[in-house]
Amino acid sequence: MTNGDQLDQNIEQGSKQLANAVGNQAKKAGKKVGKKLAAKLLPILAKFFAATAPFWIILIIVLFTVAAIYSVFPGSPSTPGQDTQQIFFSLADSSENEKVKQYYIEIADKNNFRDAWLNTKFMETNTDILFAGKHEGIYTKEDIINLLDNSTYTGIHGKDAERVLSDYYGLDKAHKIDFGTIHAANLIKILTYGELNTTDEFKEQVGEAFRPYLYYKESTRTYCSLHETDEGPEWVCNTYNVYLLTEADTIKGHYVYEYEWQEDGDEAGTWSSTYEALVSTTLINKEWERLDRWIVELMKNPKEDPTMTRDMLIQAGIGFTEEKENLKWLFEGYYSDHNISSGIVNPALTQYFLLAEEEFGFPVWFLQAIAFIESGFDPEAYNTNTKAFGLMQLTPGTQKYAVDRLAAEYPHLLSEEFIFNYHNTPNKDAEYYKQAVSDPNVNILAGCLDLQSKGLDPTKIDWDGDWQSQTLKALAGYGGHEYVPKKLWSKYGVANTEESYSDEKVLAWAKDNYVQKIWDNAEKFSISTAWPFEGTYEVTANYGQKGNWANGWHTGIDFGMTTGTPLHSVFNGEVWDMGFQGDYGKTVIITNYVYDVWYCHLSEYRVKKGQQVDAGQLIAESGESGRGTGAHLHLEVRPHGGGYGDVINPLSILTINL
Incomplete structure (x- = not known):
């Protein structure tokens, strides 16, 4: 075994030990961090410490493990002047850990609340401007409210909005800080300076430094459908008030979101919808700029490269926050094919797919199937071998070709900021183009241009007929299938190198591979989401409406309807759980492992736990069980495995595919 092999083995062992040290819930994050550390440290250690590598790796592991184990004990002494509240490395069920976790949650909640604004911009109003010189030390949530009450500012703060400020498309959720990220930042300080704990003041400072600045605007969504009455056809319309995120300055980056009014409808003229669609996302500073600056300041070294520390912090934060391994099917293949449909696609991404369909003619379901296979709908997916990036996995050459074409021929599809930056960046290197296609809208549009460059003309495809055979060659090229690998020659009857490049052999391999x-997935993505009932019912409580609920606002939508109204699954999925759920009464939860849809206050069940269901299938009947003021359906949507209050607007998945 070579020194390099031994080093690789030691690092792999170290990854596993580190994963165990940070607890079962953070195991996946530990492995991922370990692999990233291995990739970065291996060349360095192999060069400078080849002979003594095992010793150094073992030493690092011992230090990590001792620090982790020691700090987990509630009785571990702290250094003079530090708070007695202990840091923890594990999420094991203990009163001490729960106490610290709740403290982190309080820090995250008040800082997510602090700069949430309606009808204004970052440069116009934020609490840094308003509170300057008015307060010193740690802010409580009451301090923030009192200071806001005694300040004059433009726009409306979230505390005074009619409803809880929540983006219709759920964009703001990705920008809010969580307890895991705050905790991970504290661990970084502990490991950097060899401390046993951090002060409460430092924990508070992390929350304040990491807080998002979120800015929203008011908008509406109107849905109309044609109903038959005794007097003939009649249009019935419902208009919902929603909030849209327009700007977010976060530790990940400073983003600006732009929207355009759009009207959809069917060819038969039986329904229509009018709404503001998300058309562009623009990063106006360097990605992770705020977080990198914080890391450099923490290290007290302006020459410090924060990349490795940043990766550790982010991945460890995810591991601590996600006590359940949500969406593991994207990476480990546990996902059931039955659950694949348009219902698993993030509504914000669907808007971009719709724009691409309108401009280039590729069906939404076709593009979604490609993105699903290429990236699992991860906008930051990166292939280290090909350097392909983003939803549609664009290689560096394609990134340059497509971005240049989009800027020259399709500027109307891009934001003004994007066009401005493009024309004012004289030296566009590979990093520039990678950053350009990090915008999901640009990435999807660029993917369409790449498909065209592979010879796929959507106007010549019979999308209602044999579209598969007509797309085979272009998709084979898109997937990088140029020749049959030598190890597969016998399987595909290849006799020599020349024959390995033949269309017949390459297409046979590409089809299988x-x-x-x-x-297969394109057929599934053509399955749209369905409404949970037939007909039109009055909305008696809107999503986000403030009132006498456990967390002060309404976590779903209430539809007033008589007991016994048939209810249907909104997407393909399975019955995750059913039974009496306290105030929710009789409840059925349908999941597709991306979203959980809760049907509450039921009178009858029409499915069994674990049963697979199709979009539109009867699953229950409405009622008035549990806490309520009469018969109605409470419809609630959560990320898979999400707890109370971890919700999204149900309309975002119900109406996106109308």
Whole structure:
């Protein structure tokens, strides 16, 4: 075994020990961090410490493990002047850990609340401006409210909005800080300076430094449908008030979101919807700029490269926050094919797919199938071998070709900021183009241009007929299938190198290896979400409406309807749970492992736990069980495995595919 092999083995062992040290819930994050550390440290250690590498790795592991184990004990002494509240490395069920976790949650909640604004911009109003010289030390939530009450500012703060400020598309959720990220930042300080704990003041400072500045605007969504009455056809319309995120300055980056009014409808003229669609996302500073600056300041070294520390902090934060391994099917193959439909696609991404369909003619379901196979809908997916990036996995050459074409020929599809930056960046290097396609809208549009460059003309495809055979060659090229690998020659009857490049052999291999997966999933993504009931019912309580609920606002939508009204699954999925859920009464939870849809206050069940269901299938009947003021359906949508209050607007998945 070579020194390099031994080092690789030691690092892998170290990854596992580090994962165990940070607890079962953070195990996946520990492994991921370990692999990233291995990739970065291996070349360095192999070069400078080849002979003594095992010793150094063992030493690092011992230090990590001792620090982790020692700090977990509630009785561990703190250094003079530090608070007695202990830091923890594990999420094991203990009163001490729960106490610290709740403290972190309080820090995150008040800082997510602090700068949430309606009808204004970052440069116009934020609490840094308003509170300057008015307060010193740690802010409590009451301090923030009192200071706001005694300040004059433009726009409306979230505390005074009619409803809880929450973006219709759920964009703000990705920008809010969580307890895991705050905790991970404290661990970074502990490991950097060899401390046993951090002060409460430092914990508070992390929350304040990491807080998001979120800015929203008011908008509406109107849905109309044609109903038959005794007097003939009649249009019935419902208009919902929603909030849209327009700007977010976060530790990940400073983003600006732009929208355009759009009207959809069917060819038969039986329904229509009018709403503001998200058309662009623009990063106006360097990605992770705020977080990197914080890391450099923490290290007290302006020459410090924060990349490795940042990766550790982010991945460890995810591991601590996500006590359940949500969406593991994207990475480990546990996902059931039955659950794949348009219902698993983030509504914000669907808007971009719709824009691409309108401009280039590729069906939404076709593009979604490609993105699903290429990236699992991860906008930051990166292939270290090909350097392909983003939803549609664009290689560096494609990134440059497509971005240049979009800027020259399709500027109307791009934001003004994007066009301005493009024309004012004289030296566009590979990093520039990678950053350009990090915008999901640009990435999807660029993917369409790449498909065209592979010879796929959507106007010549019979999308209602044999579209599979007509797309085979272009998809094979898109997936990088240029020749049959030598190890597969016997399987595909290849006799020599020249024959390995023949269309017949390459297409046979590409179909088995890649294209068939896209075809199969395309059929599934053509399945739209369905309404949970037939007809029109009055909305008796809106999502986000403030009132006498456990957390002060309404976590779903209430539809007033008589007991016994048939209710249907909104997407393909399975019955995750059912039974009496306290105030929710009789409840059925349908999941597709991306979203959980809660149907509450039921009178009858029409499914069994674990049963697979299709979009539109009867699952229950409405009622008035549990806490309520009469018969109604409370419809609630949560990220899979999410707890109370971890919700999204149900309309975002119900109406996106109308």
